[in-house]
Amino acid sequence: MPTVETPVESMVTAFRERCRASGLALTHQRELIYRAIVSSKHHPSPELIFDEVRRQTPSISLATVYKNIHTFLEAGLLREVSPHHGSLRLEANLAEHHHLVCTRCKAIVDLDESELEPIHLSRKLRAGYRILRYTVEFQGLCPACTDALKTT
Amino acid sequence: MPTVETPVESMVTAFRERCRASGLALTHQRELIYRAIVSSKHHPSPELIFDEVRRQTPSISLATVYKNIHTFLEAGLLREVSPHHGSLRLEANLAEHHHLVCTRCKAIVDLDESELEPIHLSRKLRAGYRILRYTVEFQGLCPACTDALKTT
DNA sequence: TTCGTAAAGGAGAATCATTCTCCAACTATG
DNA sequence: CATAGTTGGAGAATGATTCTCCTTTACGAA
Numbered sequence: 001m002p003t004v005e006t007p008v009e010s011m012v013t014a015f016r017e018r019c020r021a022s023g024l025a026l027t028h029q030r031e032l033i034y035r036a037i038v039s040s041k042h043h044p045s046p047e048l049i050f051d052e053v054r055r056q057t058p059s060i061s062l063a064t065v066y067k068n069i070h071t072f073l074e075a076g077l078l079r080e081v082s083p084h085h086g087s088l089r090l091e092a093n094l095a096e097h098h099h100l101v102c103t104r105c106k107a108i109v110d111l112d113e114s115e116l117e118p119i120h121l122s123r124k125l126r127a128g129y130r131i132l133r134y135t136v137e138f139q140g141l142c143p144a145c146t147d148a149l150k151t152t
Numbered sequence: 153m154p155t156v157e158t159p160v161e162s163m164v165t166a167f168r169e170r171c172r173a174s175g176l177a178l179t180h181q182r183e184l185i186y187r188a189i190v191s192s193k194h195h196p197s198p199e200l201i202f203d204e205v206r207r208q209t210p211s212i213s214l215a216t217v218y219k220n221i222h223t224f225l226e227a228g229l230l231r232e233v234s235p236h237h238g239s240l241r242l243e244a245n246l247a248e249h250h251h252l253v254c255t256r257c258k259a260i261v262d263l264d265e266s267e268l269e270p271i272h273l274s275r276k277l278r279a280g281y282r283i284l285r286y287t288v289e290f291q292g293l294c295p296a297c298t299d300a301l302k303t304t
Numbered sequence: 305t306t307c308g309t310a311a312a313g314g315a316g317a318a319t320c321a322t323t324c325t326c327c328a329a330c331t332a333t334g
Numbered sequence: 335c336a337t338a339g340t341t342g343g344a345g346a347a348t349g350a351t352t353c354t355c356c357t358t359t360a361c362g363a364a
Contacts (some may be wrong), residue, residue: 011244025331025340031332038244043251043260045239061343066322068341069242081241081251081260082234082245085324089195089348090221092163098161098168099195099233100281108195108233119288120269125259128295129252134273137287143280177311178361199350213314218351220312238351239321 001035011038019097022075033068034077043081078085084108084123084140098135102142163190167229174227184208185220186229195233235291236260250287254294256301261294 005013019026020129033103036052037044044052050065072078089108098116100109116119117135157165168188188204189196196204201218214296224230235253243262250268252261268288293301 009219021346027331027341034244037242043241043243045241045321047239049242059343061345062321063323063344064342069240073242076246078242078244079246081234081243082233084242085237087199088221088237089197090189090201090230091195091233092190092230094228094231100278100283103284109281115273117272119271122269126252128298129253129292130298131290131292132287133292134256134290137289138283139285139287140281140283145282146282179312179360181313197350211314213316216313216314216350296323 008035008038009067022109024071024075029053029057029060029064030068030071032060032066034072037078039062081145096133099136100138100140100142103139104141104145107142111136111138156301160187160190168231170227176223176227179214180302181205182220182223184212184216186224189230213298235289250290252292252294254289254297255291256293258299259294263288263290 012031012035015031015038016026018032024030032053033049036049037124040048040052042048044063046065046069050062050068053060053065067131069078072082085128086106091110093110094112098111098113100111101107102109119134119136164183164187167183167190168178169183175183184205185201188201192200192204194200198214198217198221201221202212202214205212205217207266221230225232235255236258238258245262248265249261250265252263253259254261271286271288
């Protein structure tokens with residue numbers, strides 16, 4: 001009689017199917033990397049994933065971890081937590097406002113607080129957290145990139 | 153008769169006062185760097201600020217730009233657009249959810265969509281943008297860091 | 305104003321994250 | 335199990351950021 005799959009296992013199963021559907025070879029390393037990310041309760045960096053995965057397969061290379069992370073991001077199997085992590089980006093506008101981030105050209109446009117209704121938490125936030133502020137990050141395409149993709 | 157200050161000039165004036173109040177020496181380079189950021193309509197990277205500032209003072213060093221950005225961030229004169237830009241951070245959870253980011257230890261915790269009321273835009277977003285999704289980034293302190301700061 | 309001192313700047317090396325190159329090993333298939 | 339096309343491994347290369355070390359500057363006191 002079949003055992004109920006744990007959430008991690010069912011995600012790994014789905015992962016295998018999606019690899020097959022996308023024509024991605026199902027290698028030992030890929031499954032380890034994906035499994036490490038799914039199993040993590042945090043939002044691990046490539047370096048952390050590498051450390052984890054290396055415990056199972058010490059010969060794995062950091063470059064392999066990076067390559068597969070990008071492969072998985074393109075296939076939509078993973079998501080990047082920060083839409084603009086590559087380089088420090090600064091602003092002097094200290095008023096509450098939000099951001100529109102173009103996923104293609106990485107432009108960031110301000111959206112004033114007044115353009116949005118206030119956000120309400122429907123439950124008390126977890127005990128022990130001290131929330132100082134929030135920002136809404138909208139992801140999408142800016143006008144120039146919307147056009148560029150139409151033309152292509 | 154006094155001229156009305158432009159927004160940029162009034163921010164630079166406030167900047168000078170806040171430097172004095174914080175005991176920061178008011179150098180030529182600092183004012184140039186701050187002015188470059190305030191004048192930018194985008195959210196510039198250190199490299200872009202350097203390029204801009206170098207047009208006025210070709211001898212300025214990139215290290216000076218970085219050092220002062222950090223000084224300004226600590227003094228609360230600037231804000232970092234991304235709360236976690238240093239390294240790629242990943243997640244396999246593709247469902248809509250939000251993040252609590254600890255500004256001290258950089259931990260990122262998930263907050264389910266159901267813990268928040270839906271967000272409504274009170275006006276039509278700027279024409280030409282194509283919004284795909286949004287994420288609310290809450291910034292604050294996690295329980296461990298809240299305790300750590302109490303003790304210190 | 306001039307000076308002394310602490311703070312800040314400049315140049316380039318060092319470090320850290322990420323990507324690339326190139327060749328060997330492996331997966332999927334027949 | 336042979337083969338073609340992917341993928342993996344190792345280390346060099348690149349890009350962003352920080353550090354080191356020495357020189358210059360800002361600014362309060364004389």
